[in-house]
Amino acid sequence: MKYVALFLIFLAAPALAQDDPAVAARAAAKALEQASEQLDDADSARDRVKALTTTVRAYEDGLSAMREGLRRVSLREMDLRADLAEREAEISDLLGALMTIGNSEAPVLALHPSGPTGTARAGMLLADVTPALATRATALKEDLKEVSDLRQLQQEAEQRLTEGLQGVQLARTELSQAIDSRTDLPRRFIEDPVRTAILIAGTDTLNDFAAGLGEITQDEEPGSLPAISDRKGYLELPVPGKILRGAGEEDAAGVERPGIVVGTRPRALVTTPTAATIRYVGPLLDYGLVTILEPQADLLFVLAGLDQVYGRIGQVLPAGSPVGLMGGEMPAADEGLSQSGEGGGAQWTETLYMEVREGDDPVDPLTWFSTDKG
Structure with missing residues (x-):
């Protein structure tokens, strides 16, 4: 009877999530x-x-x-191991019951001390319990196999991640x-480096x-x-990421800026969301490396905080062209794989500042770009 009660406990245990x-x-x-094949x-x-951008x-x-x-694989394995460890004693009893049933001869197994009536009841109960014990044993075997398969996976x-x-x-x-060797891009104008230097030296904002x-x-x-006015509100962000600060919100130093801050992955590729002319590229004030794009007259996209910039002033870029890379270091293959919670929470370690200017005035970039806004 002990094993019957034990089996009922097993049946009452909640099933693990089946999101594989x-x-x-x-x-x-x-x-x-597939990315490796594309590179070839x-x-x-x-x-x-x-x-190469693709x-x-x-x-x-x-x-x-x-x-x-x-x-997720690591968390699933941890859950399985923890579940098996918590039920170690119950599993031992279950295995003991199955071994007892398996090693006993059928006539002996069917006898009951109270006589024929007890023997009949015991036989009926055993007929009900034995398949249930076997079912639970099969489930246990599957759990153990899943742990082994997850470890191999x-x-x-991890090897594929390293590659x-x-x-x-x-x-x-x-x-x-x-990009350095390409010569097929049209240029709307040529930069005057002297005037550029004078402009940078003479401006504070x-x-x-x-x-x-x-x-x-x-x-x-x-x-x-x-x-591109007909696309207003539908442009994709120049880099995959998460909105960390909206237009006009104070930063940690209490400074308000009219642009947005997008959290990105380390070394993320930044591209132009639409065809545009490069109006400026290089270091600027306290913004770090900056690229200023002009997709149409009296409209500027300002991208600041890049670690590496591509292109030359005056070039006309097709939509989706790379304009730079974010900074940071790519995490090692085995770094942060077992963290709990949303897997991307710690991945937005770099920040891209983006302004949109219509005429002489900045506007909220989210009026031009389609995003979940965080």
Whole structure:
């Protein structure tokens, strides 16, 4: 009767969630494999910069998915091990019951001290309990196998993650080289470096600098790119990330700025959300490295806080062209994989500051960009 009560306890235990983390890890591994294939194909691509840009983004997405998948696999394994450890005594009793039933001869197993009536009742009870014990034993076996499979999956996925980190580093290097050597981009004007230096030295604010951008050009062609007003509110952010601070909100030092701060992953690739002319690229005031894009007349996108910038002043970039890389260091393959909570919470370690200026005035960038706003 002890084993019957024990089995009922097992039946009452809540089932573990069936959201399979192994599926996410394997899908991420496939994504990294495809990114590797894209990197190989980029050498023969007609537009190598575009191909490598796509490859870098594919690697970034794959690496993020792999880390989340591995984190979930690790948490699932921990849950299974903890559950098995908590029920160690009950599992031992269950195994003991199954061994007793398995080693006993059927005639002996069916006898009961109270006589034929007790023997009949015991036989009926045993007929009900034995399949249930076997079912629970099968579930236990599956749990133990899942622990083993998850451990093997972790080892395979960590190797794929290491390969992915190497692949994205190579893709970024090749992208930088391809951008430096490209000569097919049109230029609307040529920069006057002397006037640029004078403008930087004579301005104390981004407002003043933006207002004087027209003074640093030579041989500027009239007109501008086609208007994008019909896309207002639907543009994608120039880098995948999370809104950390909205327009006009105070920073830690109590300073209010009219732009937004986007948290990004380390070494994330920043691209132009639409075709645009590079109005300025380089260091500026206390903003670090800055790229100022002009997608249409009297509209500027200011991107600040990059670690590396691409392009030259006056170049006209197609939509989706790389304009820079964020700073920081890529985490090691085994770093932060077992953290609890949302896997991306610690990944937004770098910050991109973005302003949008219409005419002479800054406006909330979220009026132009589509985002979940945090």
